[in-house]
Amino acid sequence: MTRYRVIWLLLLATIVGALSSGRSLWWSFAGALFSLIVVSLIWSWVSINWIRLRRRTLTRVAQAGQTLEEQFVLHNLSIVPKLWLEVRDFSTLPDHSASRVIGLIPGKQWRGWRVQTICRERGRFVLGPVVVRSGDPLGIYQMERAIERAHTILVHPATEDFREFPLPLGYLPGGDTHRRRTHYVTTNASGVRDYMTGDGINRIHWPISIKRQRLTVKEFELDPLSDLWILLDLQREVHVEAEALSDTDNALAPTSRPFVLPASTQEYAISIAASIIKHFLRQDRPVGLIAYGRHREAFAAERGERQYDKLMEVLSVVRAEGEVPFHRVLRAESPALSRGATVIAISPSADLSWSAMAQHMTRAGLRMMAIVVDAHSFGASQSCAPLVGALAQAGVVVRVVRRGDSLATAIEQPATLAASA
Numbered sequence: 001m002t003r004y005r006v007i008w009l010l011l012l013a014t015i016v017g018a019l020s021s022g023r024s025l026w027w028s029f030a031g032a033l034f035s036l037i038v039v040s041l042i043w044s045w046v047s048i049n050w051i052r053l054r055r056r057t058l059t060r061v062a063q064a065g066q067t068l069e070e071q072f073v074l075h076n077l078s079i080v081p082k083l084w085l086e087v088r089d090f091s092t093l094p095d096h097s098a099s100r101v102i103g104l105i106p107g108k109q110w111r112g113w114r115v116q117t118i119c120r121e122r123g124r125f126v127l128g129p130v131v132v133r134s135g136d137p138l139g140i141y142q143m144e145r146a147i148e149r150a151h152t153i154l155v156h157p158a159t160e161d162f163r164e165f166p167l168p169l170g171y172l173p174g175g176d177t178h179r180r181r182t183h184y185v186t187t188n189a190s191g192v193r194d195y196m197t198g199d200g201i202n203r204i205h206w207p208i209s210i211k212r213q214r215l216t217v218k219e220f221e222l223d224p225l226s227d228l229w230i231l232l233d234l235q236r237e238v239h240v241e242a243e244a245l246s247d248t249d250n251a252l253a254p255t256s257r258p259f260v261l262p263a264s265t266q267e268y269a270i271s272i273a274a275s276i277i278k279h280f281l282r283q284d285r286p287v288g289l290i291a292y293g294r295h296r297e298a299f300a301a302e303r304g305e306r307q308y309d310k311l312m313e314v315l316s317v318v319r320a321e322g323e324v325p326f327h328r329v330l331r332a333e334s335p336a337l338s339r340g341a342t343v344i345a346i347s348p349s350a351d352l353s354w355s356a357m358a359q360h361m362t363r364a365g366l367r368m369m370a371i372v373v374d375a376h377s378f379g380a381s382q383s384c385a386p387l388v389g390a391l392a393q394a395g396v397v398v399r400v401v402r403r404g405d406s407l408a409t410a411i412e413q414p415a416t417l418a419a420s421a
Contacts, residue, residue: 004140007037040136047134048145050078053087055148057127062119064158064271065259070098070115070127079107086133088144093117093125093153118259122157122270122316126150156312157274158261160408165279167342168367168397191219227301228280229337232273232291233326233347234318239266240348240378242403263403265348265373266320272346272371272407274315281308289314292329294321301341327354330361339365348373350382352390359394369397371411377402 011033018026056071076082082105089098096117105111128150135142192205195215203217242263261267273289280287281303288301289311297314299307326347334357337343343366345358355370362368370391376383384400391398401410 003138004037004040007033007140011037036138037140040138040140043136044134044141044143046078046080047082047085047136048132048143050080051075051082051085051132051147052077053130053132053147055128055130057151057153059153060151061154061156063156064119064122066119068093068096068117068119068153070117071112072098072100072115073110073112074102074105074132075110076105076107081106082134083137084134088131088133089127090129090131090150091125091127093119093127093155094121096127098130118257119155120259121262122155122267124152124154124317127153154313154316157267157271157315158259159271159275159278160406162275162279162408162412164412165276166369166397166399166412166414168369192216193219227286227288227338227341228276229288229290229301229341229343230273230276231326231329231333231343231345232269232289233329233345233349234266234269234291234293234320234322235325235349236320236322238326238347238349238351238375239264239269239320240375240380241266242378263378265375265378268373268401268403268407269346269348270315270318272373272401272411274312275407276344277308277311277315281305287311290329290333291318292322292324293318298333325349325351325353327351327357330354330357334361334364334366337361337366340367342367342369344369344371346371346373348375348378348380350375350380350384350387352387355387355390355394355396358391358396362395368395369399371399371401374400374402377404 011030014026014030014033017023018030052075054073054075056073058069058071062068072087074085074087082102085102085105087098087100087102089096091098096115098115100113102111128148129146130148131144131146133142133144192208193216195204195209195217199217205216205218209216261271277287277289284303286301286303287307289297289299291297291314297318299310299314326345326349330345334343343361345354345368347354347370350372358368358370372384372388372391374384388398388400399411399414401407
C-alpha cells in the first residue's frame with residue numbers, strides 16, 4: 001500500500017474517532033494529517049514545475065560501432081530548491097542509459113550530465129521522450145511531467161575500409177555510350193546547351209560560347225563500364241542467426257564491451273554492401289543497389305554524397321523479410337543492367353540455382369562478382385563449398401565471408417574451396 005493511501009486511511013480514522021468521542025485530541029490529529037496531505041501535495045507540484053531540460057544530441061546520424069554522445073542540462077527556474085528529481089528516458093536505442101536521479105538543485109541553478117553510448121545495432125531509433133518525476137520529502141505524493149519531445153536517430157551499418165577491391169576484369173575493350181544524361185562530368189561529352197544557373201565553370205565550352213555570344217556548357221553521358229550494381233539477397237529463409245554474446249561478454253558494462261557485428265548472416269551481408277558502397281562512392285564511381293526485402297528496393301547507379309545518404313538510409317532499416325529466391329532476383333533484374341556493368345551479388349544462399357544465373361549474366365556481358373556469406377559458420381547445416389566451386393567454374397570472381405572474419409580481409413583474399421567445406 002502506498003504512503004498516501006496510508007495517510008488518507010489515518011485521516012479517515014482520526015475523523016471517525018473525533019466524531020464518535022468528541023475529544024479535541026482526535027481533531028488535532030485530523031488537522032495535522034490534513035495539513036500534511038496539503039503541504040505534500042503542493043510540494044510535489046512545485047517540485048516538477050518551473051524546470052527546463054535541454055537535451056543536445058551531437059549528431060542525428062551515427063554508425064554501428066561508433067559512440068553516440070548526448071548532453072543533458074536540467075535547470076531549476078524557480079527560487080525554491082528541488083530536493084530530488086528523477087529523469088527517466090524512454091529512448092529505444094539499445095544500451096542507451098540516459099536516466100538519472102538528480103540530487104539537490106538550489107534555486108536558479110542547474111545540473112548537467114553526459115551520456116556516451118556505443119551504437120551496437122543499425123536502424124532508426126527514437127531518443128526520448130523524457131519524463132521527470134519528483135515528490136515531497138516524506139514520499140507521500142509523487143508527480144511526473146513530460147518535458148522533452150522525442151526525435152529520431154539513424155544508425156548506419158558498420159563498414160570496413162578496403163585497401164584494394166578485387167573487381168573482375170573487363171570483357172569489353174571500351175564502353176559503349178549509354179544514352180543517359182548526367183549532371184556529372186564524365187569522359188563522354190554528348191553535346192552542348194545554354195548555360196543555366198548552378199552550372200559549374202569547368203563545364204563551359206568557351207569556343208562555342210564566343211561564337212554564339214552567350215555562355216554554352218557541355219553535356220555528358222554515363223559510361224556503362226563505370227556503373228557498379230550491388231544485388232543483395234534478403235530472402236528470409238536463407239538467413240541464419242547464431243548465438244549472441246557469451247556470458248563473459250554480457251557481464252561487462254555496455255560501454256566496456258567491444259563492438260562486434262551481430263552473429264547474423266543478415267548483418268554481415270548488409271555491412272558488406274555498405275562497405276562496398278562507401279568504397280566506390282569515395283572513388284566517384286556510380287553505384288546502384290537492388291534488394292528484395294519486404295518490398296523491392298532499387299536505386300539507379302549514381303555518384304555523390306546524396307547517393308551515399310540514400311543507400312545507407314535504406315541499408316540502415318532494411319530487414320531480411322523477402323520471399324523471392326535470389327536466382328529469381330537475378331533473372332528479373334539482369335535484363336535492365338547495361339552490358340559491361342559490374343554486378344556484385346551478396347548472398348548467404350548455398351542454392352546452386354543462383355550460380356547458374358550468375359553464369360548466364362557473365363555470358364550476357366556483365367562483369368560478375370559473388371560474395372558468399374558462409375551460413376554454415378553461423379550454424380546452418382548446408383555448406384557453401386559446392387556453390388563456391390560452381391561460381392568459380394562459371395568465371396565469377398568469388399569471395400567467402402565467415403562468422404568472425406574481418407570483412408575487408410576476407411574480400412581482398414581469394415576464396416579457397418578447402419576452407420569453405
